Amino acid sequence: MHAITRTATTDMEVTSIRLEKELKDKLKELSGSQGYQALIRDILWNYVQQKSGDWKPLFSKNDIRVSITATAQKEERCVLTGQSIQPKQQMLLGLTKTGDMVPLTIESLAV
Numbered sequence: 001m002h003a004i005t006r007t008a009t010t011d012m013e014v015t016s017i018r019l020e021k022e023l024k025d026k027l028k029e030l031s032g033s034q035g036y037q038a039l040i041r042d043i044l045w046n047y048v049q050q051k052s053g054d055w056k057p058l059f060s061k062n063d064i065r066v067s068i069t070a071t072a073q074k075e076e077r078c079v080l081t082g083q084s085i086q087p088k089q090q091m092l093l094g095l096t097k098t099g100d101m102v103p104l105t106i107e108s109l110a111v
Contacts, residue, residue, distance in 0.1 A: 050077055059102060064094040067109060076103035083108070 019027075024036065031039035059079045070093045076085040079102040085091045092104040 059094075059096060061109060063096045063098075064102075064104070064109065065097055067092040067094045067104060072103070078103055078105040078108050080108040081105060 027036040027039055030036075061080065064080075070091050072085045072087050072089050072091050074087055076091065077083070078085060078091075079094070083105050085103055085105060090106055092106060092109065094102045094104045094109075096102060
């Protein structure tokens with residue numbers, strides 16, 4: 001996951017959210033040295049950007065190591081172009097240098 005520009009914690013508002021202990025423990029495991037609260041902020045910012053149309057590419061073609069053909073099961077957004085991929089539409093899944101599997105349109109890797 002790529003980092004969003006950081007805001008100083010003194011400029012943030014404190015909010016409370018209830019999470020299952022198991023979910024919190026898993027987030028802590030996944031976050032590593034980043035910390036689970038920062039991971040949650042990254043996840044929420046990514047969601048907001050995707051849903052609001054403020055999407056900006058997080059990856060370039062050079063980040064994609066390999067791709068495989070797939071069929072979308074739900075709406076996805078290509079990480080290279082921002083184009084929407086509709087359910088049942090042919091797409092690619094790209095494996096990035098960092099090990100992420102990301103949705104791609106068929107046309108996004110064309111030379």
